Amino acid sequence: xxxxxxxxxxxxxxxxxxxxxxxxxxxxxxxxxxxxxxxxxxxxxxxxxxxxxxxxxxxxxxxxxxxxxxxxxxxxxxxxxxxxxxxxxxxxxxxxxxxxxxxxxxxxxxxxxxxxxxxxxxxxxxxxxxxxxxxxxxxxxxxxxxxxxxxxxxxxxxxxxxxxxxxxxxxxxxxxxxxxxxxxxxxxxxxxxxxxxxxxxxxxxxxxxxxxxxxxxxxxxxx
Numbered sequence: 001x002x003x004x005x006x007x008x009x010x011x012x013x014x015x016x017x018x019x020x021x022x023x024x025x026x027x028x029x030x031x032x033x034x035x036x037x038x039x040x041x042x043x044x045x046x047x048x049x050x051x052x053x054x055x056x057x058x059x060x061x062x063x064x065x066x067x068x069x070x071x072x073x074x075x076x077x078x079x080x081x082x083x084x085x086x087x088x089x090x091x092x093x094x095x096x097x098x099x100x101x102x103x104x105x106x107x108x109x110x111x112x113x114x115x116x117x118x119x120x121x122x123x124x125x126x127x128x129x130x131x132x133x134x135x136x137x138x139x140x141x142x143x144x145x146x147x148x149x150x151x152x153x154x155x156x157x158x159x160x161x162x163x164x165x166x167x168x169x170x171x172x173x174x175x176x177x178x179x180x181x182x183x184x185x186x187x188x189x190x191x192x193x194x195x196x197x198x199x200x201x202x203x204x205x206x207x208x209x210x211x212x213x214x215x216x217x218x219x220x221x222x223x
Contacts, residue, residue: 008063009036015059033198034210039063047102053090054108093121104133119185131216178205188215
């Protein structure tokens with residue numbers, strides 16, 4: 001049965017609120033829209049086996065239609081889940097070569113010590129005719145947007161201090177042309193989109209709150 005976008009966003013919202021342990025906010029809204037866009041790409045791709053690297057509590061995997069759903073994270077989050085969970089490191093994926101038809105890594109690269117190593121592992125475990133979906137934040141714009149919202153009386157309560165204090169990020173994903181660096185590592189044609197407020201547009205990384213890249217031998221298939 002096909003799940004409507006509204007139902008997916010409601011499910012994502014519940015998972016994200018439990019993960020961050022805070023009530024709905026602008027930060028949560030952006031996360032919901034970001035995950036919903038990735039879910040849309042995955043379901044349209046009709047991938048039969050999906051690995052979500054850095055899966056957290058499974059917000060993404062719980063909302064896709066794939067037969068085989070595997071989540072990997074360096075931390076073990078104690079939440080009910082209907083997918084297979086593996087405790088592991090993104091830089092040393094414990095899977096055989098060409099194991100999955102699609103591999104996603106949402107907000108992962110900025111947490112790794114070696115971005116190239118992580119991308120190399122993602123490419124290794126993806127089938128030759130498979131796809132990869134990568135998203136990364138633009139820390140500068142996210143923090144700037146948070147400060148701007150705090151200056152507006154009607155939205156001051158919507159953006160709280162804890163929403164702006166992200167986990168420590170490495171700066172390597174912000175150096176040089178990110179899209180070209182990632183594409184060079186994965187070696188597939190790429191489609192890129194940038195989130196501007198709660199919508200995705202064909203924007204470069206510099207003008208995006210979150211940047212989404214889809215890698216496929218046939219990028220038209222993901223439109």
